[in-house]
Amino acid sequence: MPEAPAAASADSGPVIQAHIRAARTEFESQVAHARAEFEEANERIKARTGRDLILATLIGVAAGALLLGSLIFVKQLFLVFALAAVLLGVFEFSRALVATGRRIDLIPQLVAGAVVVLSGYFLELWLHWVVVFVAIAVVVVWRLLVQMTARDGRTYGAVLGDALVGGFVQLYVPFLASLCVVLLAQDGGEWWVLAFIAVVVAADTGAYAAGILFGKHPMAPRISPKKTWEGFAGAVLAAVVAGVLLGIFMLGLEWWVGVVIGIVILGTATAGDLGESMIKRDLGIKDMSSWLPGHGGVLDRLDSILPSAAAALALYYLFTPLVAS
Template structure:
């Protein structure tokens, strides 16, 4: 029985009971708000992801490229090239030579798929014979290696055809020989000129500069062409390239050329304009040239080794002829640094 007398006041709540109830209510309110905020955040992320995937799908349908994979792979390759040029040179020699060999392999297989008889093994041997002297031997030996490599490929093909005795027509044999010689000149020789540039004084900065300008040109063309492209530039060669994209490439290349000439190469600003315009021209010509080759072979990409990009040679198309221009500009413009 209770000790309280009748009519006495009711029992008071225990000390802290009311305060604890209020604290529990406040905590419950905070937790509810946090759950609501998290739910809203997840909803916003899901919505943004859906919009991005939809936009990426539209881009993929228009260009045939997966934008996400293309960006990720491009950044990874760019990081490897940047580190190899800034800190060491021999990793770039290995990386560049490997890329050129893969390009030779892709091109050779594409030609074989189109009915041309081009031999993979001698092409790879010839590529190494051209690439290695470019960095390790004198320049005149590099030229000797080029002619020896072409002769090696030609003789191998002619002997292979004599052994085959399959009645292949004379015109087809000549086309096979010319195709094999073209592979040697187009891929390993042009790539080797980047290695010739690399061995010059401050050559690593020049290699990095022309690569950045070529990539800036490609990126500017892609972005502006995607957003504003209306007028085809060369519809019979590459229907998706537009004059609007070329304008974007020109702006990007010139801006990159000026900044790199000033900050990296210690050249006058106007030399940066020359550098940007020349690399713009060679990058565009290389891109259109490879598109013409692929159209002639009846293929869209040289391979599918780089998702979002196509093949290795599809990434080297604008870089290979730009190496020629960069080496020539090095010899023409470096006296300006000495004079200043």
């Protein structure tokens, strides 16, 4: 009789192990099922929007953390990120243009772009404008001189087009980005930079979510087939709400000023997005590069921010006196 409990304990061991194995198998099955459903949903979203949801989210969160940290703690560190983004954007754009037969001088473009961005932070505004003019002149004259020495029979129209496109690269990427740096250099400018970028991100997120859930009517099918009016409505709502909240709690402005900021930044962000889509359509490409999985290239992420920087700088000069008064 004393040996019965030991025998029962010995018999219960395999039973417990069988239950554990069964529970583990069931758990693994549930995880696999959930993963399959998530991947299926992700593929549907990717097919509809052209983005990989997981990678796009991870990269967006990482970039946002770096941006937030630099602007809050050491705003000069944001200058480093801005300079790197501009140089990568110029490289992407130049490479895409060269692939279509244009002749772009990469080294002068990169050097001139870096000088333009840095001058926006360290020089007076009027000197910055001089630097921008000189940078454009340098890349244009450089292209003409290189073409003169090449003597390869390139037509006059093609040479003129190369020169004009080279100047456009400087205006589109370094110059617009330098306006963001000019804003950064102002007193409290880091909060304005953070605010306008946050509005751009909110508008993009609102458009993305509303487009997925409700999107049926294309907004500009010949330029960007995946954008819908329902998505634009979501962008309007998100941009206005973000503008009001950021205006009140971050910039110390009246609520109506936040509405103006949200609407203006939404307009420039939408124009920048559609404008880059037109450029890519003319170049015959989907993305400027594949360096940022789920997003495309660096310039694909800057398309809405670049023109919005000009609007944000104008809004800063317009509404900052209201805070002082």
